[in-house]
Amino acid sequence: MAKAGNDAAFVEFERVQKSYDGETLVVKDLNLSMPKGEFLTMLGPSGSGKTTCLMMLAGFETATHGAIRLNGKSINDIPPHKRGIGMVFQNYALFPHMSVAENLAFPLEVRNIGKSDREAKVKRALDMVQMGTFGSRRPAQLSGGQQQRVALARALVFEPELVLMDEPLGALDKQLREHMQFEITRLAHDLGITTVYVTHDQTEALTMSDRVAVFNDGVIQQLAPPDALYEAPVNSFVAQFIGENNKLPGKVEEIKDGRALVRLDSGELIDATPVNVDGVGSKTLVSIRPERVEFKPDLIPEGAHTIEAQVLESIYMGDSFRTRLRVAGSDNFIMKSRNASGQTRLSAGEKITIGWSPRDARALDPL
Amino acid sequence: MSDSHSIAPNTASAETAGPLKTADGKPLKVALARAQARSRRRAFLLVAPLLLFVVITFVVPIFQLLAQSVNDPSFSRAAPNMVEWFAQNPDAEPDEAAYAALVADLVEMKKNRTAADAGTRINYELSGSRSLFTSAARSADRMEAPFMEAMLDKDEKWGDPMLWQVMRGASTGFTINFYLAALDMTRDAEGNIIAAPEDRQIYVKLFIRTFVLSALIMLTTFILGFPVAHLLAVLPMRTSNLLMILVLLPFWTSLLVRTTAWIALLQREGVINSLLVSVGVIGEDGRLSMIYNQAGTVIAMTHILLPFMILPLYSVMRPIPPSYVRAARSLGATSFTAFWRVYFPQTVPGIAAGGLLVFILAVGYYITPALVGGASGQLISNLIAFHMNDSYNWSLASALAALLLFAVLVLYWLYDRMIGIDRMKLG
Numbered sequence: 001m002a003k004a005g006n007d008a009a010f011v012e013f014e015r016v017q018k019s020y021d022g023e024t025l026v027v028k029d030l031n032l033s034m035p036k037g038e039f040l041t042m043l044g045p046s047g048s049g050k051t052t053c054l055m056m057l058a059g060f061e062t063a064t065h066g067a068i069r070l071n072g073k074s075i076n077d078i079p080p081h082k083r084g085i086g087m088v089f090q091n092y093a094l095f096p097h098m099s100v101a102e103n104l105a106f107p108l109e110v111r112n113i114g115k116s117d118r119e120a121k122v123k124r125a126l127d128m129v130q131m132g133t134f135g136s137r138r139p140a141q142l143s144g145g146q147q148q149r150v151a152l153a154r155a156l157v158f159e160p161e162l163v164l165m166d167e168p169l170g171a172l173d174k175q176l177r178e179h180m181q182f183e184i185t186r187l188a189h190d191l192g193i194t195t196v197y198v199t200h201d202q203t204e205a206l207t208m209s210d211r212v213a214v215f216n217d218g219v220i221q222q223l224a225p226p227d228a229l230y231e232a233p234v235n236s237f238v239a240q241f242i243g244e245n246n247k248l249p250g251k252v253e254e255i256k257d258g259r260a261l262v263r264l265d266s267g268e269l270i271d272a273t274p275v276n277v278d279g280v281g282s283k284t285l286v287s288i289r290p291e292r293v294e295f296k297p298d299l300i301p302e303g304a305h306t307i308e309a310q311v312l313e314s315i316y317m318g319d320s321f322r323t324r325l326r327v328a329g330s331d332n333f334i335m336k337s338r339n340a341s342g343q344t345r346l347s348a349g350e351k352i353t354i355g356w357s358p359r360d361a362r363a364l365d366p367l
Numbered sequence: 368m369s370d371s372h373s374i375a376p377n378t379a380s381a382e383t384a385g386p387l388k389t390a391d392g393k394p395l396k397v398a399l400a401r402a403q404a405r406s407r408r409r410a411f412l413l414v415a416p417l418l419l420f421v422v423i424t425f426v427v428p429i430f431q432l433l434a435q436s437v438n439d440p441s442f443s444r445a446a447p448n449m450v451e452w453f454a455q456n457p458d459a460e461p462d463e464a465a466y467a468a469l470v471a472d473l474v475e476m477k478k479n480r481t482a483a484d485a486g487t488r489i490n491y492e493l494s495g496s497r498s499l500f501t502s503a504a505r506s507a508d509r510m511e512a513p514f515m516e517a518m519l520d521k522d523e524k525w526g527d528p529m530l531w532q533v534m535r536g537a538s539t540g541f542t543i544n545f546y547l548a549a550l551d552m553t554r555d556a557e558g559n560i561i562a563a564p565e566d567r568q569i570y571v572k573l574f575i576r577t578f579v580l581s582a583l584i585m586l587t588t589f590i591l592g593f594p595v596a597h598l599l600a601v602l603p604m605r606t607s608n609l610l611m612i613l614v615l616l617p618f619w620t621s622l623l624v625r626t627t628a629w630i631a632l633l634q635r636e637g638v639i640n641s642l643l644v645s646v647g648v649i650g651e652d653g654r655l656s657m658i659y660n661q662a663g664t665v666i667a668m669t670h671i672l673l674p675f676m677i678l679p680l681y682s683v684m685r686p687i688p689p690s691y692v693r694a695a696r697s698l699g700a701t702s703f704t705a706f707w708r709v710y711f712p713q714t715v716p717g718i719a720a721g722g723l724l725v726f727i728l729a730v731g732y733y734i735t736p737a738l739v740g741g742a743s744g745q746l747i748s749n750l751i752a753f754h755m756n757d758s759y760n761w762s763l764a765s766a767l768a769a770l771l772l773f774a775v776l777v778l779y780w781l782y783d784r785m786i787g788i789d790r791m792k793l794g
């Protein structure tokens with residue numbers, strides 16, 4: 001969404017399907033359109049088809065059905081070396097017989113860039129990933145994280161328009177990882193690079209991206225900006241995959257004025273926003289974020305249904321309290337309250353009444 | 368940043384602390400060596416039977432061969448008096464005493480039936496000497512002094528200074544003359560090393576031919592084997608295993624059968640020639656001679672040695688993930704550049720191993736050139752076999768074999784210098 005108004009799609013997947021063995025679809029009906037300069041993250045569990053999508057976009061796997069277009073041209077009509085796609089492979093794919101510096105110089109050499117220019121660019125790229133002193137090492141002499149950084153530098157050194165990264169930070173420690181996240185987003189935005197980024201890590205996806213595509217089982221479950229994804233998940237998979245989430249199973253009793261009344265399996269009635277329910281009488285899973293759950297009567301909106309809860313444990317988290325509650329027969333209901341001045345600290349065994357704004361409880365598909 | 372911080376203090380402390388010690392104060396190296404000694408002993412016991420086998424069947428024969436190549440005692444043992452005279456008169460012309468010693472030895476030879484052996488030894492370096500010895504030995508006990516005159520009467524060849532030179536050489540048992548012969552050199556009557564007569568220079572030419580043809584076979588197996596190995600490496604495991612069986616199929620049929628099959632295919636009236644004639648590519652009298660010459664040797668040996676090139680190549684190609692070439696392509700390399708700069712260099716250890724293997728096998732190959740090589744397609748091993756089986760000149764055969772061994776060791780050394788033995792991958 002960074003460069004909205006750029007209406008011509010730069011990267012486009014249209015009804016793409018992919019099968020490796022002719023029996024199962026690894027990617028099922030994928031539609032995606034990216035404007036130039038966008039930072040899009042593919043997020044999803046292992047085996048959900050993320051790498052496959054990247055490989056198809058890079059032109060190394062052909063789609064079984066559908067079209068993939070880069071800048072309006074079918075990807076299969078552009079030979080790989082003319083595509084100008086920088087790529088960070090999941091297994092790094094650093095050339096083992098070349099030094100780090102030679103690895104980085106490779107894309108520049110094949111573009112016939114002069115020696116002095118080449119050396120300057122290689123040095124700049126290595127410095128960017130804090131690997132400036134490792135230029136003469138072989139990839140085998142680097143740690144996993146160092147290899148990852150070199151792979152990243154190599155994908156960026158020739159200033160491609162589109163960069164595909166397959167879990168480029170998976171092997172880094174937290175500190176370096178955060179630094180690199182920042183560096184990658186900064187570079188992508190400064191250079192106007194369109195980026196497709198693959199990760200398992202939802203925090204990474206939320207903090208870096210313009211939009212996130214949540215994958216499961218070869219299907220994009222939701223494609224939305226991070227805040228929408230977190231606050232307005234369209235189905236239970238997304239709600240559970242992104243962030244912490246309380247789920248209450250029940251049945252829709254009534255839908256009125258954009259509000260649903262849900263009868264929980266344990267008998268209580270709660271309010272929710274109908275998002276992904278078939279109608280009155282259908283089963284549903286109500287999802288509520290822990291930090292939207294309130295127990296002080298003055299914070300619960302007027303007229304909202306409330307529900308009884310018993311405190312099982314309360315954990316001091318510094319900036320917040322994390323309280324585990326028994327609610328509607330489940331022992332895993334989490335409430336997060338900010339450690340504001342004057343906050344009441346609950347203790348185990350206490351009985352409380354909890355509630356929430358109906359806006360924050362989303363009635364989703366029952367999975 | 369984080370790793371450079373964490374690494375730097377470690378290295379600094381390791382440098383200043385001196386030799387490392389274990390918790391109970393023993394030097395780390397000693398403790399490690401002790402811990403490893405046990406497992407090393409066990410490993411040794413496991414290989415001991417093989418080691419013994421190799422020593423008995425391989426190392427000992429090689430040393431025997433090397434000894435044989437510089438030593439042939441069949442003359443020195445049969446002629447003790449001559450040996451003594453040669454030892455006492457290092458430079459002198461043969462005198463009456465020398466002939467007396469000769470006759471005394473001939474008498475002994477007759478008694479012990481060693482004249483033929485001794486004559487054969489001399490015959491290696493001076494042809495016609497064998498009969499000289501056998502016939503002289505027959506009449507030696509009837510000879511009377513002066514022996515010089517008597518012997519020259521019997522056959523004036525006994526006065527030939529060349530003969531005396533050869534006998535002097537043979538009298539020590541130890542000699543480098545077999546190596547000289549193997550390198551087309553000989554000694555003149557004064558004992559100087561000179562080139563052998565033109566018409567007897569065959570070995571060097573044959574060594575060169577052996578190496579040239581082996582190199583050619585290595586090249587053709589590489590050209591044919593590389594694409595096949597690549598195909599095997601990129602195909603799915605199931606398909607490639609199936610194709611691998613085809614590659615290995617030749618190993619399951621007898622070498623003799625395969626070689627004979629080539630005869631059926633390649634001879635003038637054979638399948639290929641007949642096919643070409645019937646298609647009209649060549650005329651009836653233009654039939655190609657593809658066998659009983661060098662072409663036959665190269666074709667048949669390429670076929671036989673091909674698996675030895677494919678297997679090492681396959682073993683280095685299989686683990687190369689496709690992402691390397693993909694990465695190169697995505698970085699802007701054309702498919703040729705990606706192949707040449709990224710894929711090919713990673714196959715070099717396999718190429719070198721396959722090349723070395725094929726070359727060494729080809730250099731020592733015997734049966735195939737013997738069957739399909741004709742006169743021009745014979746290799747050095749065929750001549751070694753000739754000297755072993757037909758002329759019984761084992762010392763010359765040993766010298767030729769030792770030279771071959773030496774050449775192969777030089778190649779091995781070169782390989783180690785250029786590629787590194789530790790990088791060799793044989794499959």
Ligand SMILES: Nc1ncnc2c1ncn2[C@@H]1O[C@H](COP(=O)(O)OP(=O)(O)OP(=O)(O)O)[C@@H](O)[C@H]1O
Nearest residue numbers: 020021026044045046047048049050051052053090
């Ligand atoms: N070359 C291939 N041949 C056959 N099946 C494949 C191949 N590559 C991937 N698959 C299958 O396709 C599915 C999706 O794989 P993909 O590599 O795209 O997953 P992913 O989302 O990248 O997972 P991860 O997060 O673990 O990397 C998996 O079930 C995998 O087994």
Ligand SMILES: [Mg+2]
Nearest residue numbers: 050051090166
């Ligand atoms: Mg993947």
